[in-house]
Amino acid sequence: MLFVKSLTTYYGPIKILKSVSLHLKEGEIVTVIGANGAGKTTLLKTIAGILPPKKGELVFLNQKINHFSPPQRLKLGLSLCPEGRKLFPELSVKDNILLGAFLNQDKKQVEATFQHLLASFPILEKLLNRKAKSLSGGEQQIVALCRALMSDPKLLLLDEPSLGLSPLLTKEILKTILKLNREKNLSVLLVEQNARAALRICHRAYVLETGRIVLEGSGQDLLNHPEVKEAYLGKGYQEVWERE
Template identity: 50%
Template sequence: MLKLKDLQAFYGNIQALKGISLEIQEGEIISLIGANGAGKSTTLMTISGIVPAREGEILFKDKPINKLPPDKIAALGISQVPEGRRIFPYLTVMENLDMGAFLRNDKSGVKQDLEYVLELFPILAERRNQAGGTLSGGEQQMLAISRAIMTRPKLLLLDEPSLGLAPIITKQIFEIIKKFNKESNTTIFLVEQNANLALQVADRGYVMENGVITISDTGENLLVNEDVKKAYLGI
C-alpha cells in the first residue's frame, strides 16, 4: 500500500533522512521505533508532504505522491495524528471533528463516523462544546485520533500517541488503535519511543537510528531481539 524508496529529506542543511526504504501492506499495523531525533517524525511529515523529499520516492498504491502538496495527499486518504497532537485550540471539540471531515461530502457517512468516535471516546461527547485547548493531554490525544478517523483514512499515520500521557491512558489508547485497525481494516503506521507497547500491537516493526533504518522484523521477533532489547526496551 505504501512504499518508501531510498527517501532523503533535509531540515535546512541538516539531513534528517538518509535513504529510508520500507513497505506497508494493506491492513497492517507497522511500528517505527527509535530514539529522539532519529528521524521518525520527519518520516511521517515527508509522507504527508509537509517536509519535501529531496531524493527517493514515496509510492501510495503504486503511484508516486512525493511531488503532491499536503492537501492532495490528505485527499488520497492518508491522515496523520502529528506529534504533540496539534488540536485546534480555539475550535470546539465538535469543530475539531468537523475539520476531520473537511474533504468529505457523504453526510450520512460523516454522521456515522461521528457516532462511532463518540462511542469510542464518550468523554468527547461530554466535552463537545468546549474549546480544544482546554482539554487534558489524554483527552486531546483522543480528540486527535478521532479527528483523524473522521477523515475515514486508508492509511493512518500516528506520531507518538503515548507522549506525555499517564500509563493507564496510554494503554487505553493503544487498545483502541488496535480495535480500530481490526474493525475498519485501516492500515496504521505507528511511530513511537515507547518501543515495548508499539511492538506489542505491531504486525511488523522497523528500527530507526540517525536517519537510517537499521533493523526490520516482525513485532514479536523485535521484542526478543538482543540489540533492540538493550537499546530500546531497557532490559
C-alpha cells in the same frame, strides 16, 4: 499499500532521513521506533506531504505521490495524527474533530462518521462543547485521533500517541488502535517512544537510528533482539506492561 523507497529529506542543509526504505501492506500495523531526534516525525511528515523529500520515491496504493499536496494525499486515504496533537486550542472539541473532514462535501457522510466516532469513544460526548485547550492530555489525544479518523483514512500515520500520557492511558490508546485495525482493517504506521508497547501491538517494525533504518522484523523478533532490548526496552515506566 505504501512503499517508501530510498527517501532522503533535509532540513535546510542538514540531512535528516538518509535513504530510508520501508513498506506497509494493507491491514498491517507497522511501527517505527527510535530515539529522540532519530527522524521519526520527519519520516511521517514527508509521507504526509508536509516536507518535500530531496530524493527517493513514495508510492501509495500503486501511485507515485511525491508531488501530491497534503490534501491530495488525504483524499487518497493518508491521514496524519501529528506529534503533540496540534489541536486548535480556542475551538471546541466538536469543531476540532469536524476539521478532519474538511475535504468531504457530503454532509450526511460526515455526520455518519462523526456519530460513529462518538459511539466508539463515549468519553467525547460530554467534551464536545469544551474548548480544546481545557482538555487533559489524554482527552486531547483522543480528539486528535478522532480528527485524523474523520477523513475515514485507509492508512493512519500516528506520531507518538502516548506522548505525555500515563502508561495506563497509553495502553488504552494503543488498544483502540488495535481495535480499529482488527475491526475496520485500518492500516497504521505508528511512531512510538514506548517501544515495548508498540512492538507488542504491531505486525512488523523498523528501528530508525539517526536517519537510517538499522533493523527490521516482526514485533516479536525485535522484542527479543539483544540490541533492541539494550537500547529501547529499558525498565522504568514501561514496567506496567510487564506485570500483565
